[in-house]
Amino acid sequence: MMHGKAKGVILGVLMALVAACARGRATPVAGLPAEAQTVIRERGLSPEDVVAALRTYMPGGKYDEYVMFSSGGHSGQVLVIGIPSMRLLKVIGVFTPEPWQGYGFGEKGTLEVLAEGFARGKPLLWGDTHHPALSETEGEYDGQFLFINDKANARLAVIDLRDFETKQIVKNPNAISDHGGGFVTPNTEYVVEGPQYAAPIGWEYAPLDQYKDKYRGLLTFWAFDRQKGRVDLDRSFQIELPPYWQDLCDAGKKVSYGWVFCNSINTEMATGGIEEGNPPFEAGTAKNEMDYLHIINWKKAEELIRAGKYEVINGIKVIRLETAAREGVLFFAPEPKSPHGVDVAPGGEYIVVGGKLDPHVTIYSFEKIQKAIAAGNFERDPFGVPVLRFEDVKEAQVELGLGPLHTVFDDKGYAYTSLFLDSAVAKWSLGGPYRKDGAEPWKLVEKLPVHYNIGHIAAPEGDTVSPDGKYVVALNKWSVDRFQPVGPLHPQNFQLIDISGGKMRLLYDMPIGIGEPHYAQIIKADKLKPFLVYPEIGWNAVKMAKDPNATEAGRERVEVREEGGRRVVEIWMTAVRSHFKPERVKVRKGDHVIWHITNIERARDATHGFALGGYNINLSLEPGETATIEFDADQSGTFPFYCTEFCSALHLEMMGYFLVEP
Ligand code: K7E
Ligand code: CUA
Numbered sequence: 001m002m003h004g005k006a007k008g009v010i011l012g013v014l015m016a017l018v019a020a021c022a023r024g025r026a027t028p029v030a031g032l033p034a035e036a037q038t039v040i041r042e043r044g045l046s047p048e049d050v051v052a053a054l055r056t057y058m059p060g061g062k063y064d065e066y067v068m069f070s071s072g073g074h075s076g077q078v079l080v081i082g083i084p085s086m087r088l089l090k091v092i093g094v095f096t097p098e099p100w101q102g103y104g105f106g107e108k109g110t111l112e113v114l115a116e117g118f119a120r121g122k123p124l125l126w127g128d129t130h131h132p133a134l135s136e137t138e139g140e141y142d143g144q145f146l147f148i149n150d151k152a153n154a155r156l157a158v159i160d161l162r163d164f165e166t167k168q169i170v171k172n173p174n175a176i177s178d179h180g181g182g183f184v185t186p187n188t189e190y191v192v193e194g195p196q197y198a199a200p201i202g203w204e205y206a207p208l209d210q211y212k213d214k215y216r217g218l219l220t221f222w223a224f225d226r227q228k229g230r231v232d233l234d235r236s237f238q239i240e241l242p243p244y245w246q247d248l249c250d251a252g253k254k255v256s257y258g259w260v261f262c263n264s265i266n267t268e269m270a271t272g273g274i275e276e277g278n279p280p281f282e283a284g285t286a287k288n289e290m291d292y293l294h295i296i297n298w299k300k301a302e303e304l305i306r307a308g309k310y311e312v313i314n315g316i317k318v319i320r321l322e323t324a325a326r327e328g329v330l331f332f333a334p335e336p337k338s339p340h341g342v343d344v345a346p347g348g349e350y351i352v353v354g355g356k357l358d359p360h361v362t363i364y365s366f367e368k369i370q371k372a373i374a375a376g377n378f379e380r381d382p383f384g385v386p387v388l389r390f391e392d393v394k395e396a397q398v399e400l401g402l403g404p405l406h407t408v409f410d411d412k413g414y415a416y417t418s419l420f421l422d423s424a425v426a427k428w429s430l431g432g433p434y435r436k437d438g439a440e441p442w443k444l445v446e447k448l449p450v451h452y453n454i455g456h457i458a459a460p461e462g463d464t465v466s467p468d469g470k471y472v473v474a475l476n477k478w479s480v481d482r483f484q485p486v487g488p489l490h491p492q493n494f495q496l497i498d499i500s501g502g503k504m505r506l507l508y509d510m511p512i513g514i515g516e517p518h519y520a521q522i523i524k525a526d527k528l529k530p531f532l533v534y535p536e537i538g539w540n541a542v543k544m545a546k547d548p549n550a551t552e553a554g555r556e557r558v559e560v561r562e563e564g565g566r567r568v569v570e571i572w573m574t575a576v577r578s579h580f581k582p583e584r585v586k587v588r589k590g591d592h593v594i595w596h597i598t599n600i601e602r603a604r605d606a607t608h609g610f611a612l613g614g615y616n617i618n619l620s621l622e623p624g625e626t627a628t629i630e631f632d633a634d635q636s637g638t639f640p641f642y643c644t645e646f647c648s649a650l651h652l653e654m655m656g657y658f659l660v661e662p
Contacts, residue, residue, distance in 0.1 A: 095127025106617030109542030117169030198243030534624030609644025
C-alpha cells in the first residue's frame with residue numbers, strides 16, 4: 001500500500017515530467033496523467049522508476065542515439081545493442097558458426113574465414129571474445145571496422161561495419177592464448193594483441209622448471225590495411241616480453257601517441273603446482289606488492305623493424321626481448337598490486353591502472369615517464385628491462401574501494417572505475433588540464449552500487465580522445481536475484497547508468513542470455529553507415545566485391561563436366577520471392593557439387609535463406625548477395641531444399657528438390 005504522501009510525490013514528479021514533455025514537443029500528451037497514475041499504482045513504480053522508464057523507452061520506429069558493441073565472451077560472438085533502449089540489434093558470429101547468418105554452415109567464403117583461424121589445421125569452432133575495438137581515425141571511432149580477440153586461442157577477428165560480418169580471422173603463429181587485445185592505435189595503424197599466460201614462443205614444449213628461460217610474453221602489433229579491410233601479416237610484428245603475464249593494454253593518444261601501455265600480474269613468475277608443494281597460482285602470483293606497468297614505444301619498434309633488428313619466427317617478425325630492452329622500446333614502472341586494466345585518459349597525459357588487490361587506482365604521468373627515461377633514472381629487472389622509479393612517474397593515487405578494475409571517461413573531467421569486489425561504480429575527478437570546474441582533483445566523488453560483480457565498464461566514446469558523457473554501462477558478471485530464475489546458470493546483467501546529472505542514476509537492467517561479456521565500446525549511431533542492401537546484384541560478402549559467379553535472372557543453368565576422374569555438377573541459381581531457379585537439381589551419388597545462389601532482390605530486408613537438410617547447409621542470402629557452397633553428394637536420396645526466411649505469403653512454397661541418384 002502506498003501512503004498519501006508518497007502518492008503526492010509521485011504525482012508531483014509525473015506532472016512536472018508531463019509539463020516538461022509538453023514544452024519539448026509540438027503536441028502535448030493529452031490525457032496521460034490519469035492513466036499513468038493507474039499504471040504507476042498497479043505496477044508499484046517509484047518516481048525513480050518512472051524517470052528511468054521515460055529515459056530509456058524508445059518508441060517504435062525511432063533509433064537509439066548510440067550503438068554498443070559488446071564481446072559475447074565464450075559464445076565467440078559479438079553483441080550489438082542500442083543505447084539507451086538496451087535493445088539487442090544483432091549477434092554477430094565471429095569465432096563460432098552462426099546458422100541464421102549462414103556463417104560457417106556451408107557458405108564457402110565464411111568457411112574459409114573460420115578455417116584461417118584454425119590452429120595448425122585443427123578446427124577451432126569457439127572463441128573467448130574479450131575486447132572489441134572499433135577502428136579509429138585520430139583517436140576517434142570512425143565506424144568502419146570492429147576487431148575482437150579470442151583469448152582461448154590467441155586470434156584476432158576483423159568485422160566490416162558495412163555489413164556487420166566477420167571478414168578475417170588471424171591466428172597468432174607464436175602464441176596459443178592471449179588477453180590484452182584488441183586495442184587499436186589512434187589511426188588503426190595497428191591492432192594490438194597483448195599476451196597473458198606465458199608460454200614458450202611458437203607453442204613449443206618446455207617443462208615448467210625452465211619457466212624463466214623458456215617461457216615468454218609476446219605483444220603483437222597486427223598491421224591493418226584499411227583499403228583491403230584486412231590484417232597485413234607482412235607489416236605486422238611482435239615484441240618478446242618477460243614471462244610476467246601481461247594483462248590489459250591501451251594505446252597512448254595525443255601527447256602519448258606512439259606508445260602502448262600494458263599491466264601485468266605475475267612478476268613473481270609463479271608456476272603453480274600445489275600438488276608438488278608449491279604455492280597455488282592465486283597465492284604465488286600475489287606475493288609481490290608491485291608488478292610492472294609495461295611502457296612500450298611502438299614508433300621506436302617500427303624503426304627497429306626497418307633497421308632489420310628482428311628475427312622471423314613462424315612467418316612473423318619478432319623483436320627479441322634483449323633488443324627491446326637495450327634499444328629503448330620497453331620500460332617498466334612498478335604498479336600495485338596484481339592490477340587489472342590500464343586506460344589512457346582522453347588527452348593521453350595520464351595512464352590509469354586499476355589496483356585489483358589494491359584499493360587504489362594509480363595514475364601515471366606520461367610527461368614524468370618521459371623525463372625519467374631521458375634522465376636515465378632506472379635500474380634493470382633480471383631480463384635487463386629498465387625499471388623506472390614509482391615516485392618519479394606516479395601522478396596520483398585515488399582510493400576508490402575494493403577491486404578496482406577498468407576505467408572510462410566522460411566529457412567533464414571525471415573518470416568511472418568498476419569495483420569488482422564492492423559491486424560498485426566509482427566516479428572520481430581527474431586533475432591537471434581536466435579540472436576546469438574547480439572540483440578537487442584526484443578525488444573519489446561518488447559510488448553507485450551495481451548488481452553484481454562488475455567487470456568492465458563502458459561509456460559512449462568513453463575511451464576515445466573525446467568522450468561524450470551521458471551514460472555508463474556496467475557489465476556485471478552476476479545477476480543473482482535481479483531476474484526471473486532460468487536455472488542455475490544465471491544471465492549476466494548489463495546496467496545502464498545515467499551520468500548526465502550531478503549524481504549517477506541506475507536506469508535499466510538488461511539480462512544477457514549468452515556469456516560472458518567482457519568489454520564493450522559505444523559509438524555514436526550516426527557514425528555507422530551500413531549497407532541497406534548489397535550495392536550490386538551478385539555481391540560476394542566476404543570479398544566485398546562483385547562475385548564472378550553472380551547470376552542474373554534468365555541466366556540460371558546447370559553444367560556437368562568431368563574433372564580429375566569424377567563428375568562435377570555446377571549450378572548457377574537465383575532466389576527471388578517466391579522461388580529458386582532451377583527448382584530441380586539432379587546429381588549422382590559421388591558427384592562433386594558447386595552451387596552458386598544469387599539473391600536478385602533489391603528490396604530492403606528481402607533476405608532468403610537456403611537450407612539443405614542432411615548436408616549441414618544453411619545460407620543467408622541478403623538482397624544482392626551471391627554465395628557458393630561446395631560439397632560431395634555423398635549420400636543418395638531425395639533432399640528438399642527450402643528458404644528459411646519467411647519472405648512472402650508463398651514462402652512455404654519457396655523450395656526445390658535436390659535429387660541424388662544412388
Ligand atoms: Cu577485465 Cu578480459 Cu578486459 Cu574480463 S577482462 S572483466
Ligand atoms: Cu524466400 Cu522464404
